[in-house]
Every structure is written in C-alpha cells, then in structure tokens.
Amino acid sequence: MKHLLSTGSLSHKQAVRILDTAGQMAATQAREIKKLPTLRGRTVVNLFFEDSTRTRISFETAAKRLSADVINFSAKGSSVSKGESLKDTALTLQAMGADAVVIRHHASGAPHTLAHSGWTNGAVINAGDGTHQHPTQALLDAYTLRRHLTGGGDPSGRDLAGLRVAIVGDVLHSRVARSNVQLLHTLGADVTLVAPPTLLPVGVEAWPAEVSYHLDEVIDTKPDAIMMLRVQRERMSSSGGGFFPSPLEYTRGYGLDARRLAAMPDHAIVLHPGPMNRGLEISADAADSPRAVIVEQVANGVAVRMAVLYLLLSGNESNETKVDA
Amino acid sequence: MSTGRKYLLQNVAPYGGERTTVLLADGVIAAIGTDVTDDDATIIDGRGLVLLPGLVDLHTHLREPGREDAETIRTGTRAAALGGFTAVHAMANTTPTQDTAGVVEQVWSLGREAGWADVHPIGAVTVGLEGERLAELGAMAESKAQVRVFSDDGKCVHDPVLMRRALEYVKAFDGVVAQHAQEPRLTEGAQMHEGIVSAELGLAGWPAVAEEAIIARDVLLAEHVGSRLHVCHLSTAGSVEIIRWAKSRGIDVTAEVTPHHLILTDELARGYDPTFKVNPPLRTQRDVEAVRAGLADGTIDIVATDHAPHTREDKDCEWAAAAFGMTGLETALSVVQETMVDTGRLTWADVARVLSETPARIGRVSDHGRPIAVGEPANLVLVDPAARRVINPDEQATKSGNSPFRGRDLSGCVVATFLRGRATVMGGASCDEDVVARA
Numbered sequence: 079m080k081h082l083l084s085t086g087s088l089s090h091k092q093a094v095r096i097l098d099t100a101g102q103m104a105a106t107q108a109r110e111i112k113k114l115p116t117l118r119g120r121t122v123v124n125l126f127f128e129d130s131t132r133t134r135i136s137f138e139t140a141a142k143r144l145s146a147d148v149i150n151f152s153a154k155g156s157s158v159s160k161g162e163s164l165k166d167t168a169l170t171l172q173a174m175g176a177d178a179v180v181i182r183h184h185a186s187g188a189p190h191t192l193a194h195s196g197w198t199n200g201a202v203i204n205a206g207d208g209t210h211q212h213p214t215q216a217l218l219d220a221y222t223l224r225r226h227l228t229g230g231g232d233p234s235g236r237d238l239a240g241l242r243v244a245i246v247g248d249v250l251h252s253r254v255a256r257s258n259v260q261l262l263h264t265l266g267a268d269v270t271l272v273a274p275p276t277l278l279p280v281g282v283e284a285w286p287a288e289v290s291y292h293l294d295e296v297i298d299t300k301p302d303a304i305m306m307l308r309v310q311r312e313r314m315s316s317s318g319g320g321f322f323p324s325p326l327e328y329t330r331g332y333g334l335d336a337r338r339l340a341a342m343p344d345h346a347i348v349l350h351p352g353p354m355n356r357g358l359e360i361s362a363d364a365a366d367s368p369r370a371v372i373v374e375q376v377a378n379g380v381a382v383r384m385a386v387l388y389l390l391l392s393g394n395e396s397n398e399t400k401v402d403a
Numbered sequence: 404m405s406t407g408r409k410y411l412l413q414n415v416a417p418y419g420g421e422r423t424t425v426l427l428a429d430g431v432i433a434a435i436g437t438d439v440t441d442d443d444a445t446i447i448d449g450r451g452l453v454l455l456p457g458l459v460d461l462h463t464h465l466r467e468p469g470r471e472d473a474e475t476i477r478t479g480t481r482a483a484a485l486g487g488f489t490a491v492h493a494m495a496n497t498t499p500t501q502d503t504a505g506v507v508e509q510v511w512s513l514g515r516e517a518g519w520a521d522v523h524p525i526g527a528v529t530v531g532l533e534g535e536r537l538a539e540l541g542a543m544a545e546s547k548a549q550v551r552v553f554s555d556d557g558k559c560v561h562d563p564v565l566m567r568r569a570l571e572y573v574k575a576f577d578g579v580v581a582q583h584a585q586e587p588r589l590t591e592g593a594q595m596h597e598g599i600v601s602a603e604l605g606l607a608g609w610p611a612v613a614e615e616a617i618i619a620r621d622v623l624l625a626e627h628v629g630s631r632l633h634v635c636h637l638s639t640a641g642s643v644e645i646i647r648w649a650k651s652r653g654i655d656v657t658a659e660v661t662p663h664h665l666i667l668t669d670e671l672a673r674g675y676d677p678t679f680k681v682n683p684p685l686r687t688q689r690d691v692e693a694v695r696a697g698l699a700d701g702t703i704d705i706v707a708t709d710h711a712p713h714t715r716e717d718k719d720c721e722w723a724a725a726a727f728g729m730t731g732l733e734t735a736l737s738v739v740q741e742t743m744v745d746t747g748r749l750t751w752a753d754v755a756r757v758l759s760e761t762p763a764r765i766g767r768v769s770d771h772g773r774p775i776a777v778g779e780p781a782n783l784v785l786v787d788p789a790a791r792r793v794i795n796p797d798e799q800a801t802k803s804g805n806s807p808f809r810g811r812d813l814s815g816c817v818v819a820t821f822l823r824g825r826a827t828v829m830g831g832a833s834c835d836e837d838v839v840a841r842a
C-alpha cells in the first residue's frame with residue numbers, strides 16, 4: 079500500500095492485515111507505556127480543509143503513539159481559507175518533508191488528486207473527502223464488528239463472513255456508508271442500506287448491498303449489527319434540499335429508539351460514527367444502552383489509524399503489499 | 404481580395420467520391436475536372452485526400468474579451484484552421500458579455516484581423532447572461548457582425564416566459580435561439596452525470612432529466628410560437644428521443660452533439676481528473692450509442708465542438724473546484740471520422756453536411772458550407788483519412804491544454820485548409836501568421 083484513498087481498492091488480504099495490525103496496536107495500548115518508537119523521525123501532517131476535531135485528534139494520537147512528529151495544518155485561520163489551493167498547500171507540505179499526509183477535504187476525490195498529482199511524495203491517507211470515502215472509519219467499524227461478533231477470543235485472521243449489517247440513514251451524503259459498503263462486502267458481510275428513497279443515491283443499485291426503505295422490516299430480519307448514520311437537520315429545509323418533511327417524521331421512520339432496540343437480537347450491537355444527533359437518528363436510550371459500542375469505536379479508531387500509519391510508513395513492510403489502494 | 408496565389412489540388416476526392424483536380428483562384432473554385440491544369444498554380448498532390456467544404460463550428464468559446472489567458476481570438480481561430488474550420492461561431496459568455504452591438508462588433512473585427520477563420524459572434528439572449536431581461540437582440544442583428552445565433556450558453560434560459568419571448572423576437576431577423584438545456588434547480592452543485600459512477604465517487608449528480616425536461620419544454624414552446632430552435636450539445640439518449648419526436652411533428656428544431664459526447668463516457672471521472680469535467684457531463688455508453696445513432700439517422704443535425712479552453716490553474720485542482728469544459732477544435736474531425744466514418748455510419752458527404760453545410764445554414768452564414776462547385780467561394784479543407792496521430796495538447800495551437808484526448812491515437816488529419824482561396828493550413832501546419840493576417 080502506498081496510499082489509503084478508498085476501501086474499494088483494499089483486497090481481502092490487505093483489509094484483514096490492517097485489522098490484525100490494529101489488534102496488535104490495541105494490545106500495546108493496554109500497557110503502561112503506550113508509546114512505540116516505530117515512526118521516530120517521520121513526519122505526519124494532518125491537513126484538514128474541513129473541521130473535524132475528533133478525527134484530527136484520533137490521527138494525531140495515533141501518530142504520536144508511534145513517535146512520529148505531527149504537524150496540524152488546519153484550513154481555519156490559515157491561508158487555505160483565503161483560497162490557497164490544494165496544490166500550493168501540498169507543495170508547502172512537501173517542502174516541509176511530510177512522510178504522510180492525512181487529508182480531510184470537502185471535495186470528493188481531493189485525496190485522490192493529491193496522491194496522483196506529483197505534488198507530494200508522502201503517503202496520502204484519506205480522512206474523509208466530500209461524500210466519497212472515509213476509509214479509516216470503515217476499518218474501525220469493521221474492527222469493532224470483528225471484535226464483538228466473530229466468536230470471541232483473539233479474532234486475528236478472521237473476516238466478517240456471514241455477518242448481517244444494516245446501515246441506516248443519510249446514505250446519499252455519507253462517505254461512511256460508501257466506505258463501509260465496500261469494505262464490509264470485501265470482508266464477506268451482507269449489508270442492507272436503510273433510508274428514505276430521497277437519501278439514497280441514484281446508482282445505488284450497482285452497490286454490493288441490499289436496499290430497504292423500512293427499518294422495522296430490516297430489524298425483523300435480525301441483523302447482527304445496526305450502524306446509524308448522522309443526519310443533518312438542515313437536509314429537511316428547502317434550501318438544504320428538502321430530503322424529508324420533518325425531523326419528527328424522520329425519527330418515526332428511521333430513528334433507533336428503545337422499541338426498535340428491544341426488537342433486535344440479543345447479541346446485536348449498535349454503531350454510530352459520531353457525532354450523534356440524539357433524538358433525531360438515535361434516541362438517548364439506544365445511544366447509552368450496553369449494546370451501543372459507540373465509545374469503544376473511538377478507542378478502536380486510534381488503534382486502526384496506528385495500524386494504517388504503521389503499514390504505510392514502516393519501510394520494507396510496504397513492499398509486501400504494494401498496491402495503490 | 405485576391406492573394407495572387409493559385410492552388411491546383413490534383414487527384415483529390417471531393418466528398419470522398421471520384422478523384423478529380425480542383426483549381427482555386429481569385430478566392431473561388433475556378434475549375435474542376437480531371438484535365439484541369441494551370442502553370443502558375445501551386446500544385447498539391449491530393450492522392451488519397453478527401454476534399455470537403457471548410458468546416459463551420461456553431462459552438463466555440465474563444466474567451467476574448469476577458470479571458471485572454473485561456474484563449475484569444477487569434478489562437479482560437481488558428482486552432483480552428485488547423486482543425487479544418489473556416490468559420491466559427493464565438494459564444495457569448497465573454498467578459499464583458501457579448502450582449503451589445505459594441506461587443507459583438509469588437510469580436511467580429513478581431514476575427515477579421517486574425518484572418519485564420521471567419522468569426523461570427525453569437526449574441527447573448529439576456530443581459531449579462533443573467534436570465535432576467537432580453538439583451539438588445541435587434542441591435543446585435545443589425546450590427547456589422549450581423550448576429551443570427553443567440554445563446555446564453557453556459558447558462559440555460561430557464562424562465563419559460565423569457566424563452567418564449569426570445570424565440571418570438573428573433574423571428575424578425577431570421578435569428579435562432581441556441582439553448583444550453585440545463586434545468587438549474589435539478590443541477591445545483593452538479594459535478595458529473597448522475598448514475599452508477601457518481602454514486603460511487605460521491606460527486607453530485609447532473610441528471611439526464613435536467614437536460615431532457617428543458618428540451619421537451621422548448622420544442623413545445625417553439626411549436627407554439629412557430630419559431631426555430633437550436634439545441635446545443637445534446638448528450639442523452641432521452642434527448643435524442645425528444646428531438647426525434649419533435650421533428651416528426653414538424654417542429655423547426657435543430658440539434659448538435661459534441662465530439663466528446665460521441666466518444667467519451669462518465670467512467671473517465673473515476674480518476675478525478677478534471678480534464679474530463681464538462682457541461683453537459685460525459686454520459687454513459689448507452690447515451691454515446693444513442694447520440695451516434697441520432698447523428699447517423701439525421702435526428703441530430705450537426706456536430707459542434709463546444710471548444711472550451713481553460714487555463715491550467717482552472718483544471719489543476721480538485722474536481723469540484725475545476726472549471727467545466729474541454730478543447731475540441733483540433734480533434735473534432737478526427738473524432739467524427741473515428742466514431743462515424745470509420746464505422747460506416749456516415750459518408751464523407753454526410754460529414755460535409757454535419758460539420759459544414761448544416762451549421763452554416765443554421766447560423767445563416769451564406770458563404771460557408773457551400774457546394775464544391777465552380778464559382779463557389781474557395782472555403783475548403785483537405786483531409787487525409789488514412790493518417791493516424793497521437794494527440795499532444797502541448798503541441799496544439801489552442802492556448803489551453805485541456806484536451807481530453809491527450810495521448811490518444813485518433814484517425815485522420817487535416818492536410819490543408821483554404822479560406823477564400825488562401826491557405827491557412829498547409830502540410831498539416833499553420834501557414835505564416837503575417838501572410839494569413841495581411842490577406
């Protein structure tokens with residue numbers, strides 16, 4: 079792997095390897111001294127054209143626990159917000175000697191452009207681009223699913239074969255959904271997308287997933303996990319696209335509440351990429367229930383991002399699975 | 404305006420038919436026949452070459468005035484000549500907009516000074532392309548530029564009342580409204596064709612229906628007020644069906660397709676290379692098949708380039724930030740040959756029709772798109788259909804490098820172009836700039 083741009087280009091072997099490495103990283107995090115010397119002297123740049131404190135902190139923590147130097151380059155209050163181009167910013171970072179660029183950008187494909195432009199020699203890690211992809215989120219979701227649902231013990235080497243996962247909410251605007259559909263499919267899980275028709279993209283029929291407009295029907299099929307997507311309230315207004323009539327109607331049809339939670343199988347878990355809109359797509363009962371693994375997802379995020387940074391940056395390791403993912 | 408120079412085109416095949424020899428003198432076709440000869444003429448060995456009337460582009464963005472960093476009338480018309488064109492229609496979305504007699508006359512006279520091809524300015528339909536009130540269409544029609552084609556291209560005249568008024572008003576001077584069919588509400592923030600590829604790439608979709616809905620409305624408006632309508636760069640299978648239906652009803656509508664929509668698809672967006680970002684967007688293979696079929700059966704009347712040069716800054720960035728458009732003047736004929744002639748769907752006579760005669764007729768340009776016959780203006784192009792060439796935008800005459808065909812091997816090349824008997828292109832290269840401009 080030279081870059082991590084999309085889960086769509088990860089092979090089964092590469093995906094399992096990242097999850098296994100994340101497991102090893104997580105084990106080190108249980109120790110008293112969490113810091114590993116692995117990436118000492120390497121520089122990781124967090125290039126955030128879009129605000130996301132939680133994702134930035136997760137990557138920053140991951141890089142620092144591997145002893146990398148971290149530069150945070152945020153669009154807010156910098157020349158980027160004054161219209162400096164992606165290209166000029168990338169050239170600046172290149173001059174600073176970035177070994178890896180973690181990029182969050184509002185434009186779909188910006189990490190792809192950065193990786194293929196020749197503007198930087200560093201590894202490019204997509205930390206969320208527009209409505210396209212957020213591969214480390216999908217990897218941490220898969221990691222979390224594997225830990226809980228594949229039979230206990232050390233899950234190393236396992237995939238998600240046969241698991242049934244429902245992804246519920248604003249699929250149309252969700253990079254989390256796109257990344258998860260591709261990765262979970264690669265790992266052998268069966269994915270069902272659940273949303274009102276307005277929040278599903280034209281073209282979704284080509285995705286390796288089932289589609290349903292009815293959450294209750296999908297819950298009746300006893301899925302192993304439900305992944306709730308964030309829904310922005312402004313999507314209902316006319317200027318926001320008018321995707322649904324009211325938050326109340328959305329919640330009635332697609333919100334995860336106590337009743338729906340109770341209808342799920344005992345072993346099933348609830349995921350959410352955060353930040354949550356409590357009371358809209360998920361009720362407090364559901365968010366705080368023991369089967370919600372939302373807080374654990376955050377911790378797993380650090381381990382997965384450590385694994386990705388490690389696999390992309392630790393020298394000869396990368397040759398073994400050299401693909402332009 | 405005699406150049407004093409005569410050309411004897413020996414053994415050329417007019418419209419790809421029987422070989423003959425054609426003498427150009429005093430700006431006209433002076434003689435045609437296997438036994439024609441002239442001791443003073445420059446002799447061109449035309450064996451294997453097809454002779455066509457000079458091409459006429461109904462849809463060219465020359466960018467001057469306002470964006471001379473992307474193209475000028477001089478560089479754009481030189482590119483046109485190299486592509487076999489002797490006349491181009493310059494789109495109105497310049498800065499300032501071509502919405503007054505003053506601006507269209509400026510563009511017209513800059514074209515005359517450059518001398519590479521005749522420039523026929525297109526007038527804006529509405530002031531500043533704002534879609535709010537009609538520009539002074541009559542003044543542009545009566546100006547020295549004699550504007551006959553009006554378009555807000557780049558934007559759609561989406562207000563149905565305004566569109567109706569424009570269609571009616573231009574009847575007074577035999578004008579035509581050329582519509583960029585794009586329903587604005589359905590395409591807010593749109594980045595590429597809405598379908599399987601956009602769903603995966605997470606790029607906001609430009610649905611086919613946003614084009615088709617406007618075309619359907621406009622053909623009905625044109626029928627209602629008895630006006631003629633021209634549809635720019637039609638790109639979808641559904642649009643072809645609507646035009647076919649409208650023509651069957653006797654509605655006075657013409658339609659164009661671009662070379663890129665004849666050959667490229669939305670799959671090219673997968674690399675997020677903004678070279679392939681264009682409006683209307685590249686569609687699916689099914690749409691490509693439909694526009695080829697429409698061009699072959701005459702539903703689509705013409706091919707027009709929508710040559711849209713952009714500076715490197717406007718393309719060297721992330722997809723969403725990039726400008727829409729691709730260059731096309733220097734590759735149009737090759738794409739038509741490759742997709743339509745080499746496949747047996749059009750003859751060279753058909754090519755003359757779709758790239759010269761009909762665009763000239765739609766634009767009411769009287770001295771281009773004429774028959775290859777004695778006494779006619781010597782606006783001609785000589786094509787070598789057997790040639791193959793690899794496209795390198797860095798070597799093109801257009802000032803911009805945003806050709807979607809970089810590195811691609813295409814059929815055919817232009818050997819020579821004649822504008823009123825003067826060579827603007829010879830041996831596949833531009834003639835001397837001063838000679839061209841002085842003539």
Ligand SMILES: [Zn+2]
Nearest residue numbers: 556557583635
């Ligand atoms: Zn247009």
